[in-house]
Amino acid sequence: MKIITTENYADLSKAAAGVIAALLKKKPDAAFGLATGSTPVGTYQILIEMVRAKELSFARAKTYNLDEYCHLPQDHPQSYYTFMHRQLFDHIDILAENIHIPLGDTVDLEKSCADYNNLLAGADIDLQLLGIGGNGHIGFNEPHTPFTKTTFVVELTEKTRADNRRFFNSIDEVPKLAITMGISNITAARRILLLASGAAKAAAIRELVKGEVTEAFPASVLKNHPDVTVIIDREAAALL
Numbered sequence: 229m230k231i232i233t234t235e236n237y238a239d240l241s242k243a244a245a246g247v248i249a250a251l252l253k254k255k256p257d258a259a260f261g262l263a264t265g266s267t268p269v270g271t272y273q274i275l276i277e278m279v280r281a282k283e284l285s286f287a288r289a290k291t292y293n294l295d296e297y298c299h300l301p302q303d304h305p306q307s308y309y310t311f312m313h314r315q316l317f318d319h320i321d322i323l324a325e326n327i328h329i330p331l332g333d334t335v336d337l338e339k340s341c342a343d344y345n346n347l348l349a350g351a352d353i354d355l356q357l358l359g360i361g362g363n364g365h366i367g368f369n370e371p372h373t374p375f376t377k378t379t380f381v382v383e384l385t386e387k388t389r390a391d392n393r394r395f396f397n398s399i400d401e402v403p404k405l406a407i408t409m410g411i412s413n414i415t416a417a418r419r420i421l422l423l424a425s426g427a428a429k430a431a432a433i434r435e436l437v438k439g440e441v442t443e444a445f446p447a448s449v450l451k452n453h454p455d456v457t458v459i460i461d462r463e464a465a466a467l468l
């Protein structure tokens with residue numbers, strides 16, 4: 229596991245965008261696993277600027293998102309579909325047919341998981357971008373999720389729903405279920421790039437770097453992966 233520590237969030241975003249841009253320049257039809265959440269927003273912003281400046285093109289790239297809420301319309305302001313379009317896809321030259329996000333707005337969630345899993349099986353993801361939860365979650369794989377899991381529907385904990393309450397009008401509106409790549413889908417990527425910023429992530433980063441591999445801390449599975457880069461800012465690195 230290679231660890232890069234940057235001074236602040238802006239430098240972390242620059243470093244992460246640099247890794248993605250270098251891969252895309254070398255392999256214009258690369259496949260990327262992408263994450264939502266606040267951490268990658270700065271990275272996406274820099275990639276958008278590079279595309280606008282014609283330094284970079286996603287015209288042949290493919291993307292696969294980690295997760296999506298269930299039973300929330302795709303066009304809901306808080307769906308991950310909307311998030312990704314607003315934060316990245318609407319501003320770059322990626323083709324709509326090359327964007328893949330799990331389908332959560334369906335009655336047949338089992339089929340949706342199977343479909344996404346089949347898609348991932350042939351995706352050959354070159355680089356998976358990840359954030360990390362304070363409890364070590366990656367995607368929506370919460371502590372004690374088996375490392376062998378493929379795409380599945382997860383019941384969100386009351387803690388996660390309460391954390392996400394701020395984005396919705398009321399707690400009742402916060403989805404109870406989400407569909408997520410499983411840990412074995414995530415670790416199938418050729419290369420992993422995990423980002424963490426701020427003091428709230430410091431304990432999780434210490435656990436990731438110094439702790440043992442255990443399903444109690446999902447991100448620890450990355451220690452078994454041959455090509456992982458972790459980019460953290462000084463605050464997230466504070467307990468190392």
Ligand code: F6R
Pocket residue numbers: 262263264265266267268294295358359360361365366367368
């Ligand atoms: C996002 C995702 C989550 C986040 C994690 C960190 O698609 O699956 O695992 O990466 O919760 O979120 P932020 O970046 O908001 O701290």
